[in-house]
Amino acid sequence: MTSKNVGVIGLGAMGLGIAKTLRTNGFNVHVCDVRPGAADAFAQEGGVACASPAALAAACPVLVSVVVNAAQTESVLFGENGAAAAMPAGSTFIMCSTVDPNWSIALEARLAEKGVNYVDAPISGGAAKAASGQMTMMTSAKPAAYAAADAVLDAMAGKVYRLGDGAGAGSKVKIINQLLAGVHIAAAAEAMALGLREGVDAAALYEVITNSAGNSWMFENRMAHVLAADYTPLSAVDIFVKDLGLVLDTARATKFPLPLASTAHQMFMQASTAGFAKEDDSAVIKIFPGIELPKKKDGAA
Structure with missing residues (x-):
């Protein structure tokens, strides 16, 4: 040009x-x-x-x-x-x-x-x-x-x-990336929720996982939001309702099974309908019952 x-x-x-x-x-x-x-x-x-x-x-x-x-x-x-x-x-x-x-x-x-x-x-x-x-x-x-x-x-x-x-090829690769991103966020939230349910210290769990084989970029990035009790939307819950929906629509056209993506999509849908649609996508952790999420520290914005 x-x-x-x-x-x-x-x-x-x-x-x-x-x-x-x-x-x-x-x-x-x-x-x-x-x-x-x-x-x-x-x-x-x-x-x-x-x-x-x-x-x-x-x-x-x-x-x-x-x-x-x-x-x-x-x-x-x-x-x-x-x-x-x-x-x-x-x-x-x-x-x-x-x-x-x-x-x-x-x-x-x-x-x-x-x-x-x-x-x-x-x-x-x-x-x-x-x-x-x-x-x-x-x-x-x-x-x-x-x-x-x-x-x-x-x-x-x-x-x-x-x-x-x-x-076409660019968009196909992007939605495959979103499949992984959405599943990783959902899995990270599930793991942190189990830790909270079992009484594990959330900060200690985060430290161990981010230095162990179970870590993912999404766990390290999004569970930091949960620890800070900061659900300001950098990427909102409804983005993954949309993007995982696109993933499933693409696979459905050729009858290709995506069990993990389907489950993650349902988790984000549940979070959206529970009132967390506009919150950060890490707010998917809020769908889990019987856990007490970290609260903002005194003096935090």
Whole structure:
């Protein structure tokens, strides 16, 4: 790409980090977000706030969409003041959401009819890695789309995996990652809950497990939230209701059994309907009966 203008749609935990990383790496970053003031706050530190995805598309040859799901992606592209109508032929749309792979394949075809390149590019790593440029991207795209997007992709992430020559492969790998992430969080919560039920000191259990063979990245990261009694949503319970649902839908299409993913999905569903939908996904531990969870220490926020 010759222009240094790049647009970022969605300034949530990941999108804001991506926008800051691109700005740090020398791009002229244009942003928009449905929340009043979010784009202006970014622009005050350098960058351009746009009122709509359409305004963003008119200014930038490459757009990076970092919204929650397929429905929001549809809205930013084809809704009122959507980007698709304003994107000239040769523009490129990088889609970073976790979605049904078949939906992503169909979106590539829809944008191709408008002469727009498409990169299927789900992301992983969390807000901190997005902000430091160290997140992982699982991408697949046609060669022309990669040619247009490579400079932006490499500036956004520490690892950019190029997994295929068309949409779908990136989203398939991402939902497999989410299968493992969801099952690991559910298993971590189950293990910590058993320890609490049996009267084991929670901090001691955490110390032992994180230095033993039973540890996982998710146990180490999420059970720290439980110990701190901090369920501020870095990734909410309902994200895994959605993502494990996508996993199961994909497997169901070919009658492929996923017993562990199914159980984890039910656990997150139970947590959601119990009132913890918007809490951090570690709040899945709250579904277990007869345990006393750690409380915030005196003086903690």
